Amino acid sequence: MPDRPLHPRTRAVHHGIRRSQYGEMAEALFLTQGFAYDSAEQAEARFQHSGPDEFIYARYGNPTSRMFEDRMASLEGTEDAFATASGMAAVNGALMAVAAPGSRIVAARQLFGSCLYVLELLRKFGVEVVLIDGTDLNQWRDAVTPGTAACFLETVSNPTLEVMDLAGIAKIAHAAGALVIADNVFATPVFSRAVELGADVVVYSTTKHVDGGGRALGGVICGSREFVRTRAEPYLKHTGGAISPFNAWIMLNGLTTMELRVRAMADSALAVAQALQGAGVRVIYPGLPEHPQHALAMRQIGSGGTMIALDLGSKQAAFAMLDRLRLVSISNNLGDAKSIVTHPATTTHQRLPEAEREGLGIGPGLLRLSVGLEHPDDLIADLLGALA
Numbered sequence: 001m002p003d004r005p006l007h008p009r010t011r012a013v014h015h016g017i018r019r020s021q022y023g024e025m026a027e028a029l030f031l032t033q034g035f036a037y038d039s040a041e042q043a044e045a046r047f048q049h050s051g052p053d054e055f056i057y058a059r060y061g062n063p064t065s066r067m068f069e070d071r072m073a074s075l076e077g078t079e080d081a082f083a084t085a086s087g088m089a090a091v092n093g094a095l096m097a098v099a100a101p102g103s104r105i106v107a108a109r110q111l112f113g114s115c116l117y118v119l120e121l122l123r124k125f126g127v128e129v130v131l132i133d134g135t136d137l138n139q140w141r142d143a144v145t146p147g148t149a150a151c152f153l154e155t156v157s158n159p160t161l162e163v164m165d166l167a168g169i170a171k172i173a174h175a176a177g178a179l180v181i182a183d184n185v186f187a188t189p190v191f192s193r194a195v196e197l198g199a200d201v202v203v204y205s206t207t208k209h210v211d212g213g214g215r216a217l218g219g220v221i222c223g224s225r226e227f228v229r230t231r232a233e234p235y236l237k238h239t240g241g242a243i244s245p246f247n248a249w250i251m252l253n254g255l256t257t258m259e260l261r262v263r264a265m266a267d268s269a270l271a272v273a274q275a276l277q278g279a280g281v282r283v284i285y286p287g288l289p290e291h292p293q294h295a296l297a298m299r300q301i302g303s304g305g306t307m308i309a310l311d312l313g314s315k316q317a318a319f320a321m322l323d324r325l326r327l328v329s330i331s332n333n334l335g336d337a338k339s340i341v342t343h344p345a346t347t348t349h350q351r352l353p354e355a356e357r358e359g360l361g362i363g364p365g366l367l368r369l370s371v372g373l374e375h376p377d378d379l380i381a382d383l384l385g386a387l388a
């Protein structure tokens with residue numbers, strides 16, 4: 001490898017590769033949960049301390065998983081990373097690493113349904129969880145008291161696409177000694193500047209843009225070596241949260257094309273958002289100047305991203321549109337090569353009471369659109385045709 005710093009796109013292709021004695025070109029899939037030791041002494045030594053290329057059991061680590069972790073840490077700009085079985089295992093692992101009875105976690109209330117569930121669970125175990133409007137820095141200032149353990153937020157909220165001022169929140173958190181844990185799925189690892197803006201820990205569901213083909217579940221926790229290896233890893237390795245080597249191998253392959261894919265998807269998303277807005281639909285897309293946090297999104301993320309929300313006013317209008325689509329699929333993943341539309345109120349967020357959903361801006365007419373890799377003209381024709 002050259003000594004000079006390499007661009008993220010180059011690192012996404014090469015970083016972290018571990019070649020076996022055969023010198024294989026492609027990242028090897030080490031589909032093994034165990035590893036043999038040369039002697040009893042070696043086994044004993046490895047259980048006491050294992051180096052970066054010494055493995056014990058795939059629940060603790062695996063060479064393919066480690067390649068993926070190293071590549072993600074390099075892209076995110078953190079010292080280390082731990083790959084998890086899903087995005088939720090990453091969110092849960094990062095929060096469990098900071099939670100203790102009596103500790104305080106301040107979180108933006110604009111969260112994915114399962115993230116809210118994890119916070120509710122922590123409350124049951126005596127963690128003081130305070131939910132606020134994440135877009136309002138004054139609420140962060142009031143809620144983050146000295147000694148607060150962590151601030152948790154989705155940098156761009158799922159599904160309402162509210163953009164949080166990560167730099168502002170990090171300043172408030174750090175003044176109080178709190179860690180900032182950012183769920184950065186919607187910003188994507190391609191546009192992420194989360195660490196530079198002050199996030200201490202960045203979590204992803206790699207099920208989304210990293211896989212990019214809607215094949216496998218996965219997640220990752222990126223952070224300092226101390227956080228990842230001494231706080232998150234012990235919890236995750238003993239409770240079974242590690243990624244499967246097979247899924248890590250899929251994620252590694254996803255990373256090699258991620259930047260090209262995500263940039264193309266974001267370009268299409270802007271074109272789709274403009275076309276829908278031109279047709280008179282209420283469109284929520286951070287890349288449009290009408291979005292309330294457009295300037296912030298451009299400053300901190302530099303792109304409107306690959307996700308769009310539309311508000312058609314009623315469930316009836318939303319369902320009528322969904323049922324007329326011919327190309328865009330009705331499903332609930334995102335970041336896939338195939339465009340996907342979701343009705344959050346009746347699917348991903350149906351667990352929440354209606355009042356809470358409405359409070360989050362998830363009305364009966366809201367649709368979440370994940371823009372894929374199809375030609376934007378075909379997507380626009382399908383979407384406008386379904387509206388007609």
Ligand SMILES: *Cc1c(COP(=O)(O)O)cnc(C)c1O
Nearest residue numbers: 086087088112158185205207218
């Ligand atoms: C999908 C998603 C998750 C959960 O990820 P899984 O891989 O489905 O467990 C968490 N946070 C956000 C913002 C997501 O979009």
